[in-house]
Amino acid sequence: MASLKDIAKLAGVSETTASKALNNYADVSEETKRKVRELAEKYDYTPNMAARNLARKKSNIIGLVLSDIRETDSNGNIIFRILIGAKNFCADKDFELLIISTDSKKQKDKKLAQLCRERQIAGVIIYGLKPGDPYFEEIAKAKLPCIAVDIRIKGEHLATVTTDNVAAVQEVVSHLYSKGHRNIAFINGLKQADVSKYRERGYRKALRELELPINESYIKYADYYEDMAYEKTSELINENPEVTAIFCASDLMALGALRAIKDLGKAVPGQVALVGFDGIQLSDYSSPRLTTVVQDFKEIGRVAAEKLIKMINNEAVEAVDYVPYNFRIRESI
Amino acid sequence: MASLKDIAKLAGVSETTASKALNNYADVSEETKRKVRELAEKYDYTPNMAARNLARKKSNIIGLVLSDIRETDSNGNIIFRILIGAKNFCADKDFELLIISTDSKKQKDKKLAQLCRERQIAGVIIYGLKPGDPYFEEIAKAKLPCIAVDIRIKGEHLATVTTDNVAAVQEVVSHLYSKGHRNIAFINGLKQADVSKYRERGYRKALRELELPINESYIKYADYYEDMAYEKTSELINENPEVTAIFCASDLMALGALRAIKDLGKAVPGQVALVGFDGIQLSDYSSPRLTTVVQDFKEIGRVAAEKLIKMINNEAVEAVDYVPYNFRIRESI
DNA sequence: CTGTTAGCGCGTTCAC
DNA sequence: GTGAACGCGCTAACAG
Numbered sequence: 229m230a231s232l233k234d235i236a237k238l239a240g241v242s243e244t245t246a247s248k249a250l251n252n253y254a255d256v257s258e259e260t261k262r263k264v265r266e267l268a269e270k271y272d273y274t275p276n277m278a279a280r281n282l283a284r285k286k287s288n289i290i291g292l293v294l295s296d297i298r299e300t301d302s303n304g305n306i307i308f309r310i311l312i313g314a315k316n317f318c319a320d321k322d323f324e325l326l327i328i329s330t331d332s333k334k335q336k337d338k339k340l341a342q343l344c345r346e347r348q349i350a351g352v353i354i355y356g357l358k359p360g361d362p363y364f365e366e367i368a369k370a371k372l373p374c375i376a377v378d379i380r381i382k383g384e385h386l387a388t389v390t391t392d393n394v395a396a397v398q399e400v401v402s403h404l405y406s407k408g409h410r411n412i413a414f415i416n417g418l419k420q421a422d423v424s425k426y427r428e429r430g431y432r433k434a435l436r437e438l439e440l441p442i443n444e445s446y447i448k449y450a451d452y453y454e455d456m457a458y459e460k461t462s463e464l465i466n467e468n469p470e471v472t473a474i475f476c477a478s479d480l481m482a483l484g485a486l487r488a489i490k491d492l493g494k495a496v497p498g499q500v501a502l503v504g505f506d507g508i509q510l511s512d513y514s515s516p517r518l519t520t521v522v523q524d525f526k527e528i529g530r531v532a533a534e535k536l537i538k539m540i541n542n543e544a545v546e547a548v549d550y551v552p553y554n555f556r557i558r559e560s561i
Numbered sequence: 562m563a564s565l566k567d568i569a570k571l572a573g574v575s576e577t578t579a580s581k582a583l584n585n586y587a588d589v590s591e592e593t594k595r596k597v598r599e600l601a602e603k604y605d606y607t608p609n610m611a612a613r614n615l616a617r618k619k620s621n622i623i624g625l626v627l628s629d630i631r632e633t634d635s636n637g638n639i640i641f642r643i644l645i646g647a648k649n650f651c652a653d654k655d656f657e658l659l660i661i662s663t664d665s666k667k668q669k670d671k672k673l674a675q676l677c678r679e680r681q682i683a684g685v686i687i688y689g690l691k692p693g694d695p696y697f698e699e700i701a702k703a704k705l706p707c708i709a710v711d712i713r714i715k716g717e718h719l720a721t722v723t724t725d726n727v728a729a730v731q732e733v734v735s736h737l738y739s740k741g742h743r744n745i746a747f748i749n750g751l752k753q754a755d756v757s758k759y760r761e762r763g764y765r766k767a768l769r770e771l772e773l774p775i776n777e778s779y780i781k782y783a784d785y786y787e788d789m790a791y792e793k794t795s796e797l798i799n800e801n802p803e804v805t806a807i808f809c810a811s812d813l814m815a816l817g818a819l820r821a822i823k824d825l826g827k828a829v830p831g832q833v834a835l836v837g838f839d840g841i842q843l844s845d846y847s848s849p850r851l852t853t854v855v856q857d858f859k860e861i862g863r864v865a866a867e868k869l870i871k872m873i874n875n876e877a878v879e880a881v882d883y884v885p886y887n888f889r890i891r892e893s894i
Numbered sequence: 895c896t897g898t899t900a901g902c903g904c905g906t907t908c909a910c
Numbered sequence: 911g912t913g914a915a916c917g918c919g920c921t922a923a924c925a926g
Binding site for chain 4: 566609613615618
């Protein structure tokens with residue numbers, strides 16, 4: 229409960245001097261500094277950040293904007309990992325990370341800019357926003373420093389952090405090819421999502437470079453739902469029994485695909501090789517254990533926070549940062 | 562960027578009147594209120610919470626204190642669910658939820674009270690603190706309103722939210738008994754943890770009430786680690802081949818136990834029935850799917866936030882709240 | 895009903 | 911080296 233005023237009084241100096249002493253200003257005698265600091269230590273003094281930010285007209289708070297979170301989602305872990313990565317970095321830099329959870333409805337009630345003003349937020353990291361969400365447009369227009377995870381938005385105050393989806397998928401497909409597969413199908417996620425587009429781009433590019441024909445009936449969209457992936461996979465295999473490998477744009481969909489393949493009486497990896505994407509915990513516990521592209525979400529969160537803080541400090545940053553992924557080969561291929 | 566001052570100026574009234582109008586004070590004419598509110602709406606005015614809290618000498622911020630979080634932990638999801646539950650409730654009550662992540666080292670550097678002062682935190686929810694952590698003692702002594710999840714700490718400013726572990730385990734054991742099992746073993750977690758104590762109490766109580774002998778060699782401690790559970794289970798079964806049912810104090814340990822049982826050439830549930838605890842996502846994906854006590858972590862988070870806010874408002878609350886669990890019977894028994 | 899004064903806890907000129 | 915004065919954005923107590 230000790231305030232700067234208390235410490236100043238105890239030290240027999242003005243608040244100004246006490247403040248300067250604690251902030252290590254050059255124009256305060258060592259003797260005074262020592263005294264003030266001792267007292268501060270003794271009484272567990274800690275500056276009130278809100279008051280400090282108010283006075284400095286600055287803020288050390290950044291927001292993590294999450295849209296439509298469902299705690300039951302398999303991606304709960306993904307969000308959590310991003311959160312931890314960002315949080316840890318912020319802690320190191322004496323920044324505060326505030327979670328802002330919204331949904332499409334809430335976004336109509338209050339602008340992001342208002343939320344940020346209300347909470348003194350200097351910049352935001354966004355994850356999970358869908359095209360069409362009100363914030364989506366607002367961010368592009370506003371001048372709020374913003375890092376978009378997995379979404380490409382262009383602008384002076386905007387930057388992106390993501391996994392190199394194109395390269396990752398190319399690596400997957402090439403590896404499948406090298407194992408002898410020639411009929412490689414693709415269960416993609418929600419068509420509108422940016423990541424889906426890039427993953428599909430990687431798939432098509434890989435096939436072209438390998439001089440394999442692109443069979444449009446080999447591409448299905450299961451919107452990142454496990455059950456939908458089950459259905460689409462059944463469909464796929466019934467229509468194209470010659471398929472020997474399936475790449476899914478998420479592990480959860482791969483799990484759905486796995487069930488479908490088994491239910492069709494085919495063996496994984498014996499008759500159909502299966503690859504997922506994300507590297508969620510479940511992928512390591514299925515049987516067979518899933519070969520997948522492990523994304524480093526914690527690092528994504530860290531890099532996002534790092535870039536955002538740089539932007540807030542008016543330092544230049546790259547428009548897009550790619551965080552290394554890890555193609556982890558396990559039992560399903 | 563519009564401030565109260567701006568709105569007041571535009572409306573041609575004093576800041577005070579503008580403030581009163583926006584906060585719906587009775588002693589402001591409807592006419593003035595309307596005018597001020599219109600302007601506020603027009604310019605997207607939102608009060609700066611930090612400044613408001615400063616002036617009111619109150620805070621609408623509560624902290625969620627998390628210790629030693631590892632994003633790779635299976636309990637990442639648990640923490641996340643608690644977080645969402647608490648967050649949603651806070652959002653409804655216009656409270657802010659701030660995550661405070663610490664570890665045993667950090668706890669030595671800065672007291673919890675300091676962290677809270679720094680961030681204007683009115684009260685905290687703690688989860689995952691271990692006995693011996695510096696904060697543990699501090700919380701008992703300090704006067705900070707505090708809700709401990711899964712930990713019993715007594716005190717005026719303290720309360721607990723948890724699952725009724727004793728009852729849950731009794732239900733598990735009784736059910737196993739009703740299925741004909743008489744040799745029921747127990748893989749417990751970290752002996753020092755509060756939840757472990759209560760789960761063990763439930764186990765012993767159930768056996769007593771069923772008039773089954775308590776065989777101490779049926780009780781092992783695997784500290785909530787999957788690998789350790791694997792070893793302890795192997796040990797258990799080798800020493801006591803007559804065991805036909807094993808209850809594990811966490812799903813993750815149950816997964817380790819499952820591997821052990823299979824590796825020993827026994828079938829689940831054919832030769833050994835297996836029950837877990839927690840209801841993590843993995844429990845629903847193992848084969849066989851795990852029978853388990855599903856804890857409602859989101860609700861735990863919600864109740865924790867609700868109680869804490871009541872305490873902050875000086876309302877009376879129960880010392881302990883039990884959040885309903887769900888004994889979910891699946892394939893492993 | 896409205897405005898003046900004062901202050902929350904802190905940082906920043908700018909004289910002294 | 912030091913401190914008085916002022917302001918950050920807002921609210922509370924009190925006059926008018």
